[in-house]
Amino acid sequence: MIDGLRRLGRSTLFWLNRLGRATLFLLRLLSALPTLAKRPGLAIRQLYSVGVLSLPIIAMSGLFVGMVLGLQGYANLVDFGATSSLGRVVALSLARELGPVLAALLYAARAGSALTAEIGLMKATEQLSAMQMMAVDPFARVYAPRFVAGIIAMPLLAGIFTAVGILGGYFVAVQQLGVDSGAFWSQMQSTVKLFDDVINGVVIKSVVFGWVANWIAVFEGYDAIPTSEGISLATTRTVVNTSLVVLAVDFVLTALFFGV
Amino acid sequence: MGAFKKMELAVGVFVALGLAAFFMLAMKVSNIAELGEDKGYKVTARFENIGGLKVRAPVTLAGVRIGRVVGIGLDTHTYEAVVTLSIEPRYDRLPTDSSASILTSGVLGEQYVGLEPGGMDEYLKNGGALKLTQSALVLEKLIGHMLTNAVSGDNPPAKTP
Numbered sequence: 001m002i003d004g005l006r007r008l009g010r011s012t013l014f015w016l017n018r019l020g021r022a023t024l025f026l027l028r029l030l031s032a033l034p035t036l037a038k039r040p041g042l043a044i045r046q047l048y049s050v051g052v053l054s055l056p057i058i059a060m061s062g063l064f065v066g067m068v069l070g071l072q073g074y075a076n077l078v079d080f081g082a083t084s085s086l087g088r089v090v091a092l093s094l095a096r097e098l099g100p101v102l103a104a105l106l107y108a109a110r111a112g113s114a115l116t117a118e119i120g121l122m123k124a125t126e127q128l129s130a131m132q133m134m135a136v137d138p139f140a141r142v143y144a145p146r147f148v149a150g151i152i153a154m155p156l157l158a159g160i161f162t163a164v165g166i167l168g169g170y171f172v173a174v175q176q177l178g179v180d181s182g183a184f185w186s187q188m189q190s191t192v193k194l195f196d197d198v199i200n201g202v203v204i205k206s207v208v209f210g211w212v213a214n215w216i217a218v219f220e221g222y223d224a225i226p227t228s229e230g231i232s233l234a235t236t237r238t239v240v241n242t243s244l245v246v247l248a249v250d251f252v253l254t255a256l257f258f259g260v
Numbered sequence: 261m262g263a264f265k266k267m268e269l270a271v272g273v274f275v276a277l278g279l280a281a282f283f284m285l286a287m288k289v290s291n292i293a294e295l296g297e298d299k300g301y302k303v304t305a306r307f308e309n310i311g312g313l314k315v316r317a318p319v320t321l322a323g324v325r326i327g328r329v330v331g332i333g334l335d336t337h338t339y340e341a342v343v344t345l346s347i348e349p350r351y352d353r354l355p356t357d358s359s360a361s362i363l364t365s366g367v368l369g370e371q372y373v374g375l376e377p378g379g380m381d382e383y384l385k386n387g388g389a390l391k392l393t394q395s396a397l398v399l400e401k402l403i404g405h406m407l408t409n410a411v412s413g414d415n416p417p418a419k420t421p
Contacts, residue, residue: 041264048267052274091289156278163281166289185288190318194290202285 022219028139029147029218035140036148042141046149050111054157057110058103062161065098066090066168073169074177083179087188090169095192096201096258099162101250104209107154108242112217115146116238119221120231143222147214154210155203162202200257205250212249213242300327300346301386305360305373310341311396313362313371319345321375326351329373345373347384355380359392371396 036043073089119142122128128138166188173179192198217238224234310332319327331344347354357378364371375390384390 044268044271045264047271047274052270055274055277095285095289153274156275156281159278159281159285163284163289166285188289190316192290194286198282198285198290203282 018223021223022215025143025219025222026215029144029215032137032139032144033148035137036144042145043149043152046145047153050107050115050146050150051153051156054107054110054153055160057106058157058161059164061102061106062099062164063168065102065161066094066165066170067172069093069098069165070169070172070177074173074179083173083177084183085187086169086173086179087184087186088191090173091166091188091192092197094162094165094169095197097250097254099165099202100158100205100209101246103158103161103206104154104213104246105243107150107157107210108213108217108239108246111150111153112213112238112242113235115150115214115217116221116224116235117231119143119146119218120224120226120234123221123224124226124228124231126226143218147218150214150217151207151210154213155206158202158206158209196257204257205253208249208253209246212245216242216245300348301352301384302330303345303347303354303384303386303388303390305343305345305390305393306335306338306340307343307360307362307393307395308340309395309398310343311362311371311398313343313373313396317370317372319347319373319375321351321354321377326375343373345390352383354384356382356384356388357392358384358390359394360390361394362396364397 069090070086073086074083077083077086077089122142128142131138131141170181170184174181174184220234220238220241224230313329313332315329315332317329318325319329327345327347329343330346331342333342333344334340335342343360345360354375355378357380359376359378361374361376362371363374378392
């Protein structure tokens with residue numbers, strides 16, 4: 001009994017401790033941004049590895065998700081003779097929820113885990129200590145470029161996911177199932193609002209998700225125990241924690257933007 | 261071409277693709293084209309009941325969209341709904357005795373304002389009003405009406421043995 005309570009207290013303190021360290025880490029990360037502004041090339045290199053290399057999986061997933069939405073929406077709407085609303089169903093579900101959320105989950109699995117493993121390995125092989133020996137600040141040289149590149153990449157990836165998804169839905173609905181092309185687009189255009197759905201839904205959500213996903217990924221690498229086991233644990237934690245936090249934050253943002 | 265230059269090119273393509281996706285979302289998917297200033301002339305119509313009519317709902321004539329609803333208010337003296345319609349300037353030859361009714365597109369569709377042209381020689385101008393209106397059909401009232409009719413109609417006179 002006493003032992004159980006003690007264990008509970010220990011794990012609470014452990015998580016609070018990590019949360020505090022993560023916050024201090026974020027503050028140091030933000031204070032390194034002015035130094036990064038002088039060398040934007042560092043962030044471009046990272047934008048290549050987190051953005052360009054994530055593009056195939058994002059585009060493919062978006063295409064399939066859009067095609068599934070088209071098929072499912074058609075199968076359900078055809079009973080009511082409302083297949084002309086298919087465009088709005090596909091576009092609204094992608095822009096408000098599926099685009100940013102699925103892009104963030106895929107990003108965590110594809111790029112976040114790689115970030116954590118890379119930084120963890122740099123720590124294990126003492127590259128970071130070597131940098132500090134040479135008076136190079138790892139915050140400006142290693143962490144901040146990755147963090148910033150991820151935040152830039154995330155909304156672009158979510159936008160591509162959403163756009164490709166809508167094209168996938170269009171392909172299934174119009175080319176395969178014979179929904180009228182004009183109705184598909186006009187129903188979509190009359191319902192989807194630029195500020196409410198595209199800006200709030202896709203852009204703001206994915207910037208917040210990008211911030212969360214990259215903060216977690218870079219911090220887990222920074223905080224990893226520098227052994228092979230520690231790095232594998234940190235990589236797992238990145239994917240698990242990012243997914244949970246993204247879904248929880250998505251609920252809060254949806255309640256803020258689309259709740260009554 | 262150096263490795264870094266190739267990478268820069270790839271990043272450039274990536275950013276351009278992302279921006280193109282947003283451009284498509286803005287232009288093709290959302291209704292940015294209608295965000296522009298409203299050039300139409302305004303006409304008001306008074307209804308007893310507007311049902312589920314919403315601002316931005318289409319205004320049609322013969323099924324062709326000629327404008328949209330820009331405002332819905334309540335006249336506190338007559339307790340009528342005052343609906344402001346904005347009609348595109350190129351449709352400036354609507355007779356003053358045209359009538360407006362609130363219709364529903366399909367069973368589950370949204371409600372819109374349908375206009376029926378009248379026969380007068382004078383045309384509606386900015387600030388004009390449509391006098392002849394027909395309110396939205398409220399399903400509950402309709403069913404209630406039908407039930408009352410059915411009950412009173414189906415009551416056979418008591419038979420004498």
